[in-house]
Amino acid sequence: LDMTDMNRVLDFQEGLNAVRVQPGIRWGELHHELAKKGVTAGLQGPHGFLGATLGGGIGGNCFSINSPKYGWLNENILNLQVVLPNGDIIETGSLANTKVKDWYYRYCNGPDLVGIFLGAAGAFGVITEFTLRTYPIPEYSATLAYSFPDTDSQLKFVFKLEWYGYVTDLWGIAFFTLPDSLKRILAPLVGERDLAIFATEAYDKDIFKAQKKAIDKMAKEFGGIALPVEGICRALGIPLYLNTPVLEITEGSVAIGWEGEI
Ligand SMILES: Cc1cc2nc3c(=O)[nH]c(=O)nc-3n(C[C@H](O)[C@H](O)[C@H](O)COP(=O)(O)OP(=O)(O)OC[C@H]3O[C@@H](n4cnc5c(N)ncnc54)[C@H](O)[C@@H]3O)c2cc1C
Incomplete structure (x- = not known):
């Protein structure tokens, strides 16, 4: 499945430090969208892969630039919406409560169903939406x-x-x-x-x-x-600003910039 057309930011809750997105969003697109809101995902994506999707990162259990501080990508996932192999659509975490619309918590009463789908390479279902932690931009x-x-x-x-x-x-x-x-x-x-x-x-x-x-x-x-x-x-030959996705381009190197431009 090519998920890259499902790349929208659906909701942003500043007070909850959380953004709801579709899984086809690329790291470069996410940074661009979050910067407009004055926040950051902390993580900047797997090394050199601003063009990779967040959904692929979840499926592959990706670590990232800035993981030493912010943890692995999957440690930053709060909720998932998943289409199961039988066609059922489920929500996990706080969103499993159908009365809740935009209150994003991973851990609620009951088992942590999010974990089953993280790093699972899509084996248990297709993730169609997820909520990710956001952080203030360190000045x-x-x-x-x-x-x-x-x-x-x-x-x-x-x-x-x-x-x-x-x-x-x-x-x-x-x-x-x-x-x-x-x-x-x-x-x-x-x-x-x-x-x-x-x-x-x-x-x-x-x-x-x-x-x-x-x-x-x-x-x-x-x-x-x-x-x-x-x-x-x-x-x-390494970038001076290790914690940002803006790569220094030196002769012979290739960098993927904002929105997948090469
Ligand atoms: C040279 C190189 C260097 C790399 N360096 C790093 C690194 O430093 N750190 C690191 O962590 N990784 C690294 N990686 C791996 C990198 O994280 C992955 O290649 C990348 O995240 C995959 O993104 P993608 O959009 O291509 O996903 P895909 O390859 O399309 O998908 C990856 C997996 O996730 C599943 N998946 C995708 N979307 C969904 C969805 N919506 N629902 C359910 N399952 C889904 C797919 O079925 C697949 O199993 C590197 C890879 C390469 C080739």
Whole structure:
């Protein structure tokens, strides 16, 4: 089934932080629509796939850019409308109560029927509508880069960063795993140290400042050295703004932009 004609935003409830959409909507289209409402899905879609559908992401249990902060796509699903193989149309969660129209909760009295259809590759029915969590757009964000003496310290730092909730998206790079061409570019910048390149974000200027200070202290605990992030991202060919879907286009790369444009 090609679901891409079912790509509409059906309802948005700011107070409930929830948007009701059809499953054929592509990640790029969703970001575009949510930006107009001044909110974000948090998740930005599987790496490099703004043209993939949200329904496909649900069926395939997709993780995403910004999953370190916002979880997997399916952890953000509140309700589903599903057409079962016998033709019945069911609603799950709070919408299973027929008196409820736009009150979006996943967990109610009774079993969690949403879970049966998540990551199920469409085996138990076709999802025709779903509700997704939305979040306020963080006003402050930055990409930071640190090098570490070895993989053990790098990983300990990364785990701690996650526990404290400071990381939005992250690339961890062990030097020894890189191809020789990249080793040659990176060695003059970082020696043979392992890298953590990550995005961090906050809603408040003072909290953001304090958060960056706390991260710096945490990195130093594990022998981390702060790096000039722009140079490192350019050397590795990765986007500077890790937590947004706007990809930096470098020679030879292909990016899918807003609304599936290439
Ligand atoms: C090179 C590459 C890199 C990737 N990187 C990542 C990554 O970083 N993270 C990640 O999580 N994934 C990654 N993926 C996988 C990616 O998440 C999926 O390819 C993408 O989400 C599929 O979207 P689609 O619109 O093509 O779905 P489809 O391929 O059309 O569908 C996927 C599955 O969902 C089912 N489905 C679709 N719509 C519905 C519906 N309405 N109701 C019920 N079932 C439905 C389909 O039957 C199918 O089983 C990558 C894939 C590739 C090829």
